[in-house]
Amino acid sequence: MKPRFGVLALFLGAAGLLLTVGAAPSLAQIDINIHTVTGPMESHLGDVTGHSEPGKAYYRRYCIGCHGPSGDGNGENALWFDPTLGYLKPRDFTMATFKCRSTPTGTLPTDQDLSNAISRGFVTTNMPRWEALTEQQRADLVAFIKTFSAKWATLRAGAPINIPPEPAANMDSILRGRQMFQKMQCWKCHGPEGHGDGPSAPTLTDNKDNPIRPYNFASGSRFKCGETNQDLYKIFMTGLDGTPMPSFADVIQPNDAWDLVHFLRTLQPLDTPEAKAWKEWIGSHGKELKPIGAEEAPGGGQ
Amino acid sequence: MFERDMVGSKAVKSASLPGVLAVLAALAGALLASAPPVSALPGGHVKVRAIPAFARKYGLPCSACHTAWPELNNFGQVFRDNGYQLMNDRDSPIWQNPTYFPITIRITPNWHLENTTNQPVDSVPGDATSPTVSKTLQMNGFDLSGMDFWNTGTLFKNISFSILPSSNAAAQFHFENAFVRFDNMVHTSWLNFRFGRFELDNLISEKRFLFLSANGGLYQNYHFAPRGDTNNFGVGDNQLGVELAGHSANSYTRYSVAVLSSNEGTENLGSGSAPIPTIPAVNAGRTYDVFAAFSQAFSAGSQGYERFGAYAYVGERPTFALTAGGVPITGEGRGNKPFYRAGFAGDLFFLNSKLEFLPYYMHGYDNVYLGIAAPSNVPLATACPPTVTCRGPQWNGGFLETHYYYSPQLVFIGRYELIRMDQQAFSTNPGNQSNIDAYSIGYRWYPIMFSRAGLAFHNEFSITKSIGITPLSLDGVAPLAANGKVWSSSLFIGFDFAF
Numbered sequence: 001m002k003p004r005f006g007v008l009a010l011f012l013g014a015a016g017l018l019l020t021v022g023a024a025p026s027l028a029q030i031d032i033n034i035h036t037v038t039g040p041m042e043s044h045l046g047d048v049t050g051h052s053e054p055g056k057a058y059y060r061r062y063c064i065g066c067h068g069p070s071g072d073g074n075g076e077n078a079l080w081f082d083p084t085l086g087y088l089k090p091r092d093f094t095m096a097t098f099k100c101r102s103t104p105t106g107t108l109p110t111d112q113d114l115s116n117a118i119s120r121g122f123v124t125t126n127m128p129r130w131e132a133l134t135e136q137q138r139a140d141l142v143a144f145i146k147t148f149s150a151k152w153a154t155l156r157a158g159a160p161i162n163i164p165p166e167p168a169a170n171m172d173s174i175l176r177g178r179q180m181f182q183k184m185q186c187w188k189c190h191g192p193e194g195h196g197d198g199p200s201a202p203t204l205t206d207n208k209d210n211p212i213r214p215y216n217f218a219s220g221s222r223f224k225c226g227e228t229n230q231d232l233y234k235i236f237m238t239g240l241d242g243t244p245m246p247s248f249a250d251v252i253q254p255n256d257a258w259d260l261v262h263f264l265r266t267l268q269p270l271d272t273p274e275a276k277a278w279k280e281w282i283g284s285h286g287k288e289l290k291p292i293g294a295e296e297a298p299g300g301g302q
Numbered sequence: 303m304f305e306r307d308m309v310g311s312k313a314v315k316s317a318s319l320p321g322v323l324a325v326l327a328a329l330a331g332a333l334l335a336s337a338p339p340v341s342a343l344p345g346g347h348v349k350v351r352a353i354p355a356f357a358r359k360y361g362l363p364c365s366a367c368h369t370a371w372p373e374l375n376n377f378g379q380v381f382r383d384n385g386y387q388l389m390n391d392r393d394s395p396i397w398q399n400p401t402y403f404p405i406t407i408r409i410t411p412n413w414h415l416e417n418t419t420n421q422p423v424d425s426v427p428g429d430a431t432s433p434t435v436s437k438t439l440q441m442n443g444f445d446l447s448g449m450d451f452w453n454t455g456t457l458f459k460n461i462s463f464s465i466l467p468s469s470n471a472a473a474q475f476h477f478e479n480a481f482v483r484f485d486n487m488v489h490t491s492w493l494n495f496r497f498g499r500f501e502l503d504n505l506i507s508e509k510r511f512l513f514l515s516a517n518g519g520l521y522q523n524y525h526f527a528p529r530g531d532t533n534n535f536g537v538g539d540n541q542l543g544v545e546l547a548g549h550s551a552n553s554y555t556r557y558s559v560a561v562l563s564s565n566e567g568t569e570n571l572g573s574g575s576a577p578i579p580t581i582p583a584v585n586a587g588r589t590y591d592v593f594a595a596f597s598q599a600f601s602a603g604s605q606g607y608e609r610f611g612a613y614a615y616v617g618e619r620p621t622f623a624l625t626a627g628g629v630p631i632t633g634e635g636r637g638n639k640p641f642y643r644a645g646f647a648g649d650l651f652f653l654n655s656k657l658e659f660l661p662y663y664m665h666g667y668d669n670v671y672l673g674i675a676a677p678s679n680v681p682l683a684t685a686c687p688p689t690v691t692c693r694g695p696q697w698n699g700g701f702l703e704t705h706y707y708y709s710p711q712l713v714f715i716g717r718y719e720l721i722r723m724d725q726q727a728f729s730t731n732p733g734n735q736s737n738i739d740a741y742s743i744g745y746r747w748y749p750i751m752f753s754r755a756g757l758a759f760h761n762e763f764s765i766t767k768s769i770g771i772t773p774l775s776l777d778g779v780a781p782l783a784a785n786g787k788v789w790s791s792s793l794f795i796g797f798d799f800a801f
Contacts, residue, residue: 219391
């Protein structure tokens with residue numbers, strides 16, 4: 001046999017192998033079936049309209065490993081995210097419940113909320129920042145994510161809450177915020193120092209009964225849902241749906257919420273104006289403060 | 303010099319160019335025939351470098367960071383630019399399970415055929431006195447690629463590292479790269495400092511491209527030198543030095559400036575082992591070269607994103623060395639003369655990022671002493687032959703590479719590359735001497751795509767026409783005639799896997 005015919009035979013043999021392997025169920029991963037429950041969906045980010053069909057391809061490329069072919073958060077890697085070690089399970093899109101929203105608790109988020117979450121990622125989790133994607137790609141992904149739950153076909157997204165202008169972050173506001181932290185019993189979960197180690201912390205679970213840890217304000221500069229004072233305000237007022245963090249929109253006034261924002265900023269290891277004012281004040285007034293935590297009942301210690 | 307750790311290449315049997323064309327036709331036919339049926343598809347040198355260790359660390363599928371591994375997509379580029387960090391405050395190894403170790407192994411068992419025309423051969427085998435004739439030489443058989451044994455990751459938050467012992471097929475190792483990088487200095491992504499041996503910040507990386515064969519597994523432009531030129535520089539070769547680099551948060555804007563020893567990445571100041579064991583150490587220039595690159599990407603809506611960039615490398619190479627007893631002392635190069643490479647490149651996506659074009663252009667210049675291989679302590683009038691004008695050689699080159707991503711698990715690839723001499727070192731050289739044309743087509747199919755390991759079935763055919771020079775694939779040698787054409791082709795079929 002002349003060499004070139006041998007080459008041809010080998011090459012065609014390889015091609016045949018490719019076909020064979022392609023049909024083998026044991027290596028059929030290439031035939032991933034993505035299960036959606038709605039028809040094609042759209043999203044709208046400003047002037048950009050997202051479409052679920054190209055979004056499906058992006059979902060398969062970037063998201064399927066964690067969120068799974070059914071969007072239920074049971075991708076191949078979900079097994080390795082151990083909530084007891086602080087690693088949250090991937091979001092279950094079939095429930096259409098999202099933490100980071102600009103909309104009231106119990107409502108669907110806006111398309112922009114979902115896009116922001118994709119761009120921002122979730123600090124301390126395996127959900128990275130996808131800001132490397134184009135806005136169109138994110139819009140397409142948002143549209144596709146909506147195909148996993150029938151809620152998106154029947155319900156409208158909530159209206160974004162109003163965020164009033166932020167008042168001055170002075171010591172009075174910070175001290176009032178500290179009182180709110182005590183009064184609203186934030187410390188029970190987040191701990192007296194905001195380290196996420198309050199007495200209730202070990203008992204907390206999310207809406208899928210997975211253990212969940214309260215945010216540790218000393219852990220870094222970013223929150224799950226952003227990093228600005230406005231983001232923090234929004235977290236109080238919308239709550240983090242699917243987690244034990246409730247909405248306080250019906251419980252506290254906007255000014256109280258801003259006070260709380262200013263106090264919480266002093267708990268972070270950041271060089272914020274609030275932290276600077278706090279450090280100066282606490283140096284001379286520290287002994288005037290009552291510790292945060294359970295107040296002794298009359299006749300306490302019995 | 304360039305790494306060529308994929309295949310060996312000594313010809314053993316004659317064949318004809320039509321035979322090669324027949325193989326090309328067969329490949330093209332097989333490309334069509336072997337594409338999996340649509341119904342079965344969803345929704346339808348060896349250089350490195352995909353890193354399943356990162357996929358394992360972060361639980362992301364290969365396709366998250368790679369258009370088709372090992373080529374990076376923009377998300378992978380951001381990850382790399384951030385110092386192998388997702389920036390989720392969990393990048394430091396302190397957050398990893400203690401049993402995690404950042405190791406990746408990659409190798410490609412393969413069958414390949416090498417065919418080279420116009421090779422000087424003794425007319426009587428074994429008889430060096432017999433007339434030399436030109437023949438087409440061919441070899442084929444089963445083979446191994448080199449192996450990469452890559453360790454890379456973070457030492458701490460914002461301190462990353464890479465150690466890449468890489469071997470040829472005979473398990474002779476060298477350090478392809480080894481560096482430490484201080485990332486996001488002073489809390490900005492615009493300042494990152496790298497120290498060690500590393501790949502130049504080429505917009506189109508040869509270390510992470512999709513071609514594997516002897517002729518296709520390198521960019522000709524990245525390793526080209528005209529016939530007789532002593533400059534050993536290749537913009538595709540890893541160099542020793544420091545690099546300051548920066549990028550925007552989404553890496554749409556990127557820059558880098560590197561200062562590098564003028565010794566082509568040779569350890570021990572040029573007197574130690576060369577980057578590739580089979581290539582002798584080079585004379586160190588005892589000076590420093592500079593490489594700078596800048597690129598900017600733009601979002602193009604549903605097309606994807608489009609990146610454009612420019613680069614320049616300015617350096618020197620010695621033209622002679624100090625000697626002892628007439629023998630050059632390695633590492634004591636002298637008489638440095640300048641050269642430069644400069645150009646631009648792009649990375650363009652269309653059709654919802656399914657179709658990718660990679661255009662590249664380079665202009666090259668070497669000083670006349672490098673071009674005519676003469677020591678610069680000899681006057682040019684003496685070094686240059688009588689009646690001949692000697693000049694610094696200059697050339698233009700480029701390529702257009704295209705990828706079609708049918709899905710994250712199937713990519714079709716093709717490339718056309720050319721180099722055209724603009725000015726020969728000797729005025730008597732044929733005008734087309736050292737010109738190159740190179741063509742490659744193929745496909746890679748990834749039967750599995752998850753976050754633990756990678757496997758690709760790789761088919762490629764590449765053919766190169768070079769005039770008067772040794773093919774850069776090292777398949778064969780220069781032809782007898784100064785303007786003799788050498789067609790060198792490779793057919794490559796292999797299983798490329800990484801864990």
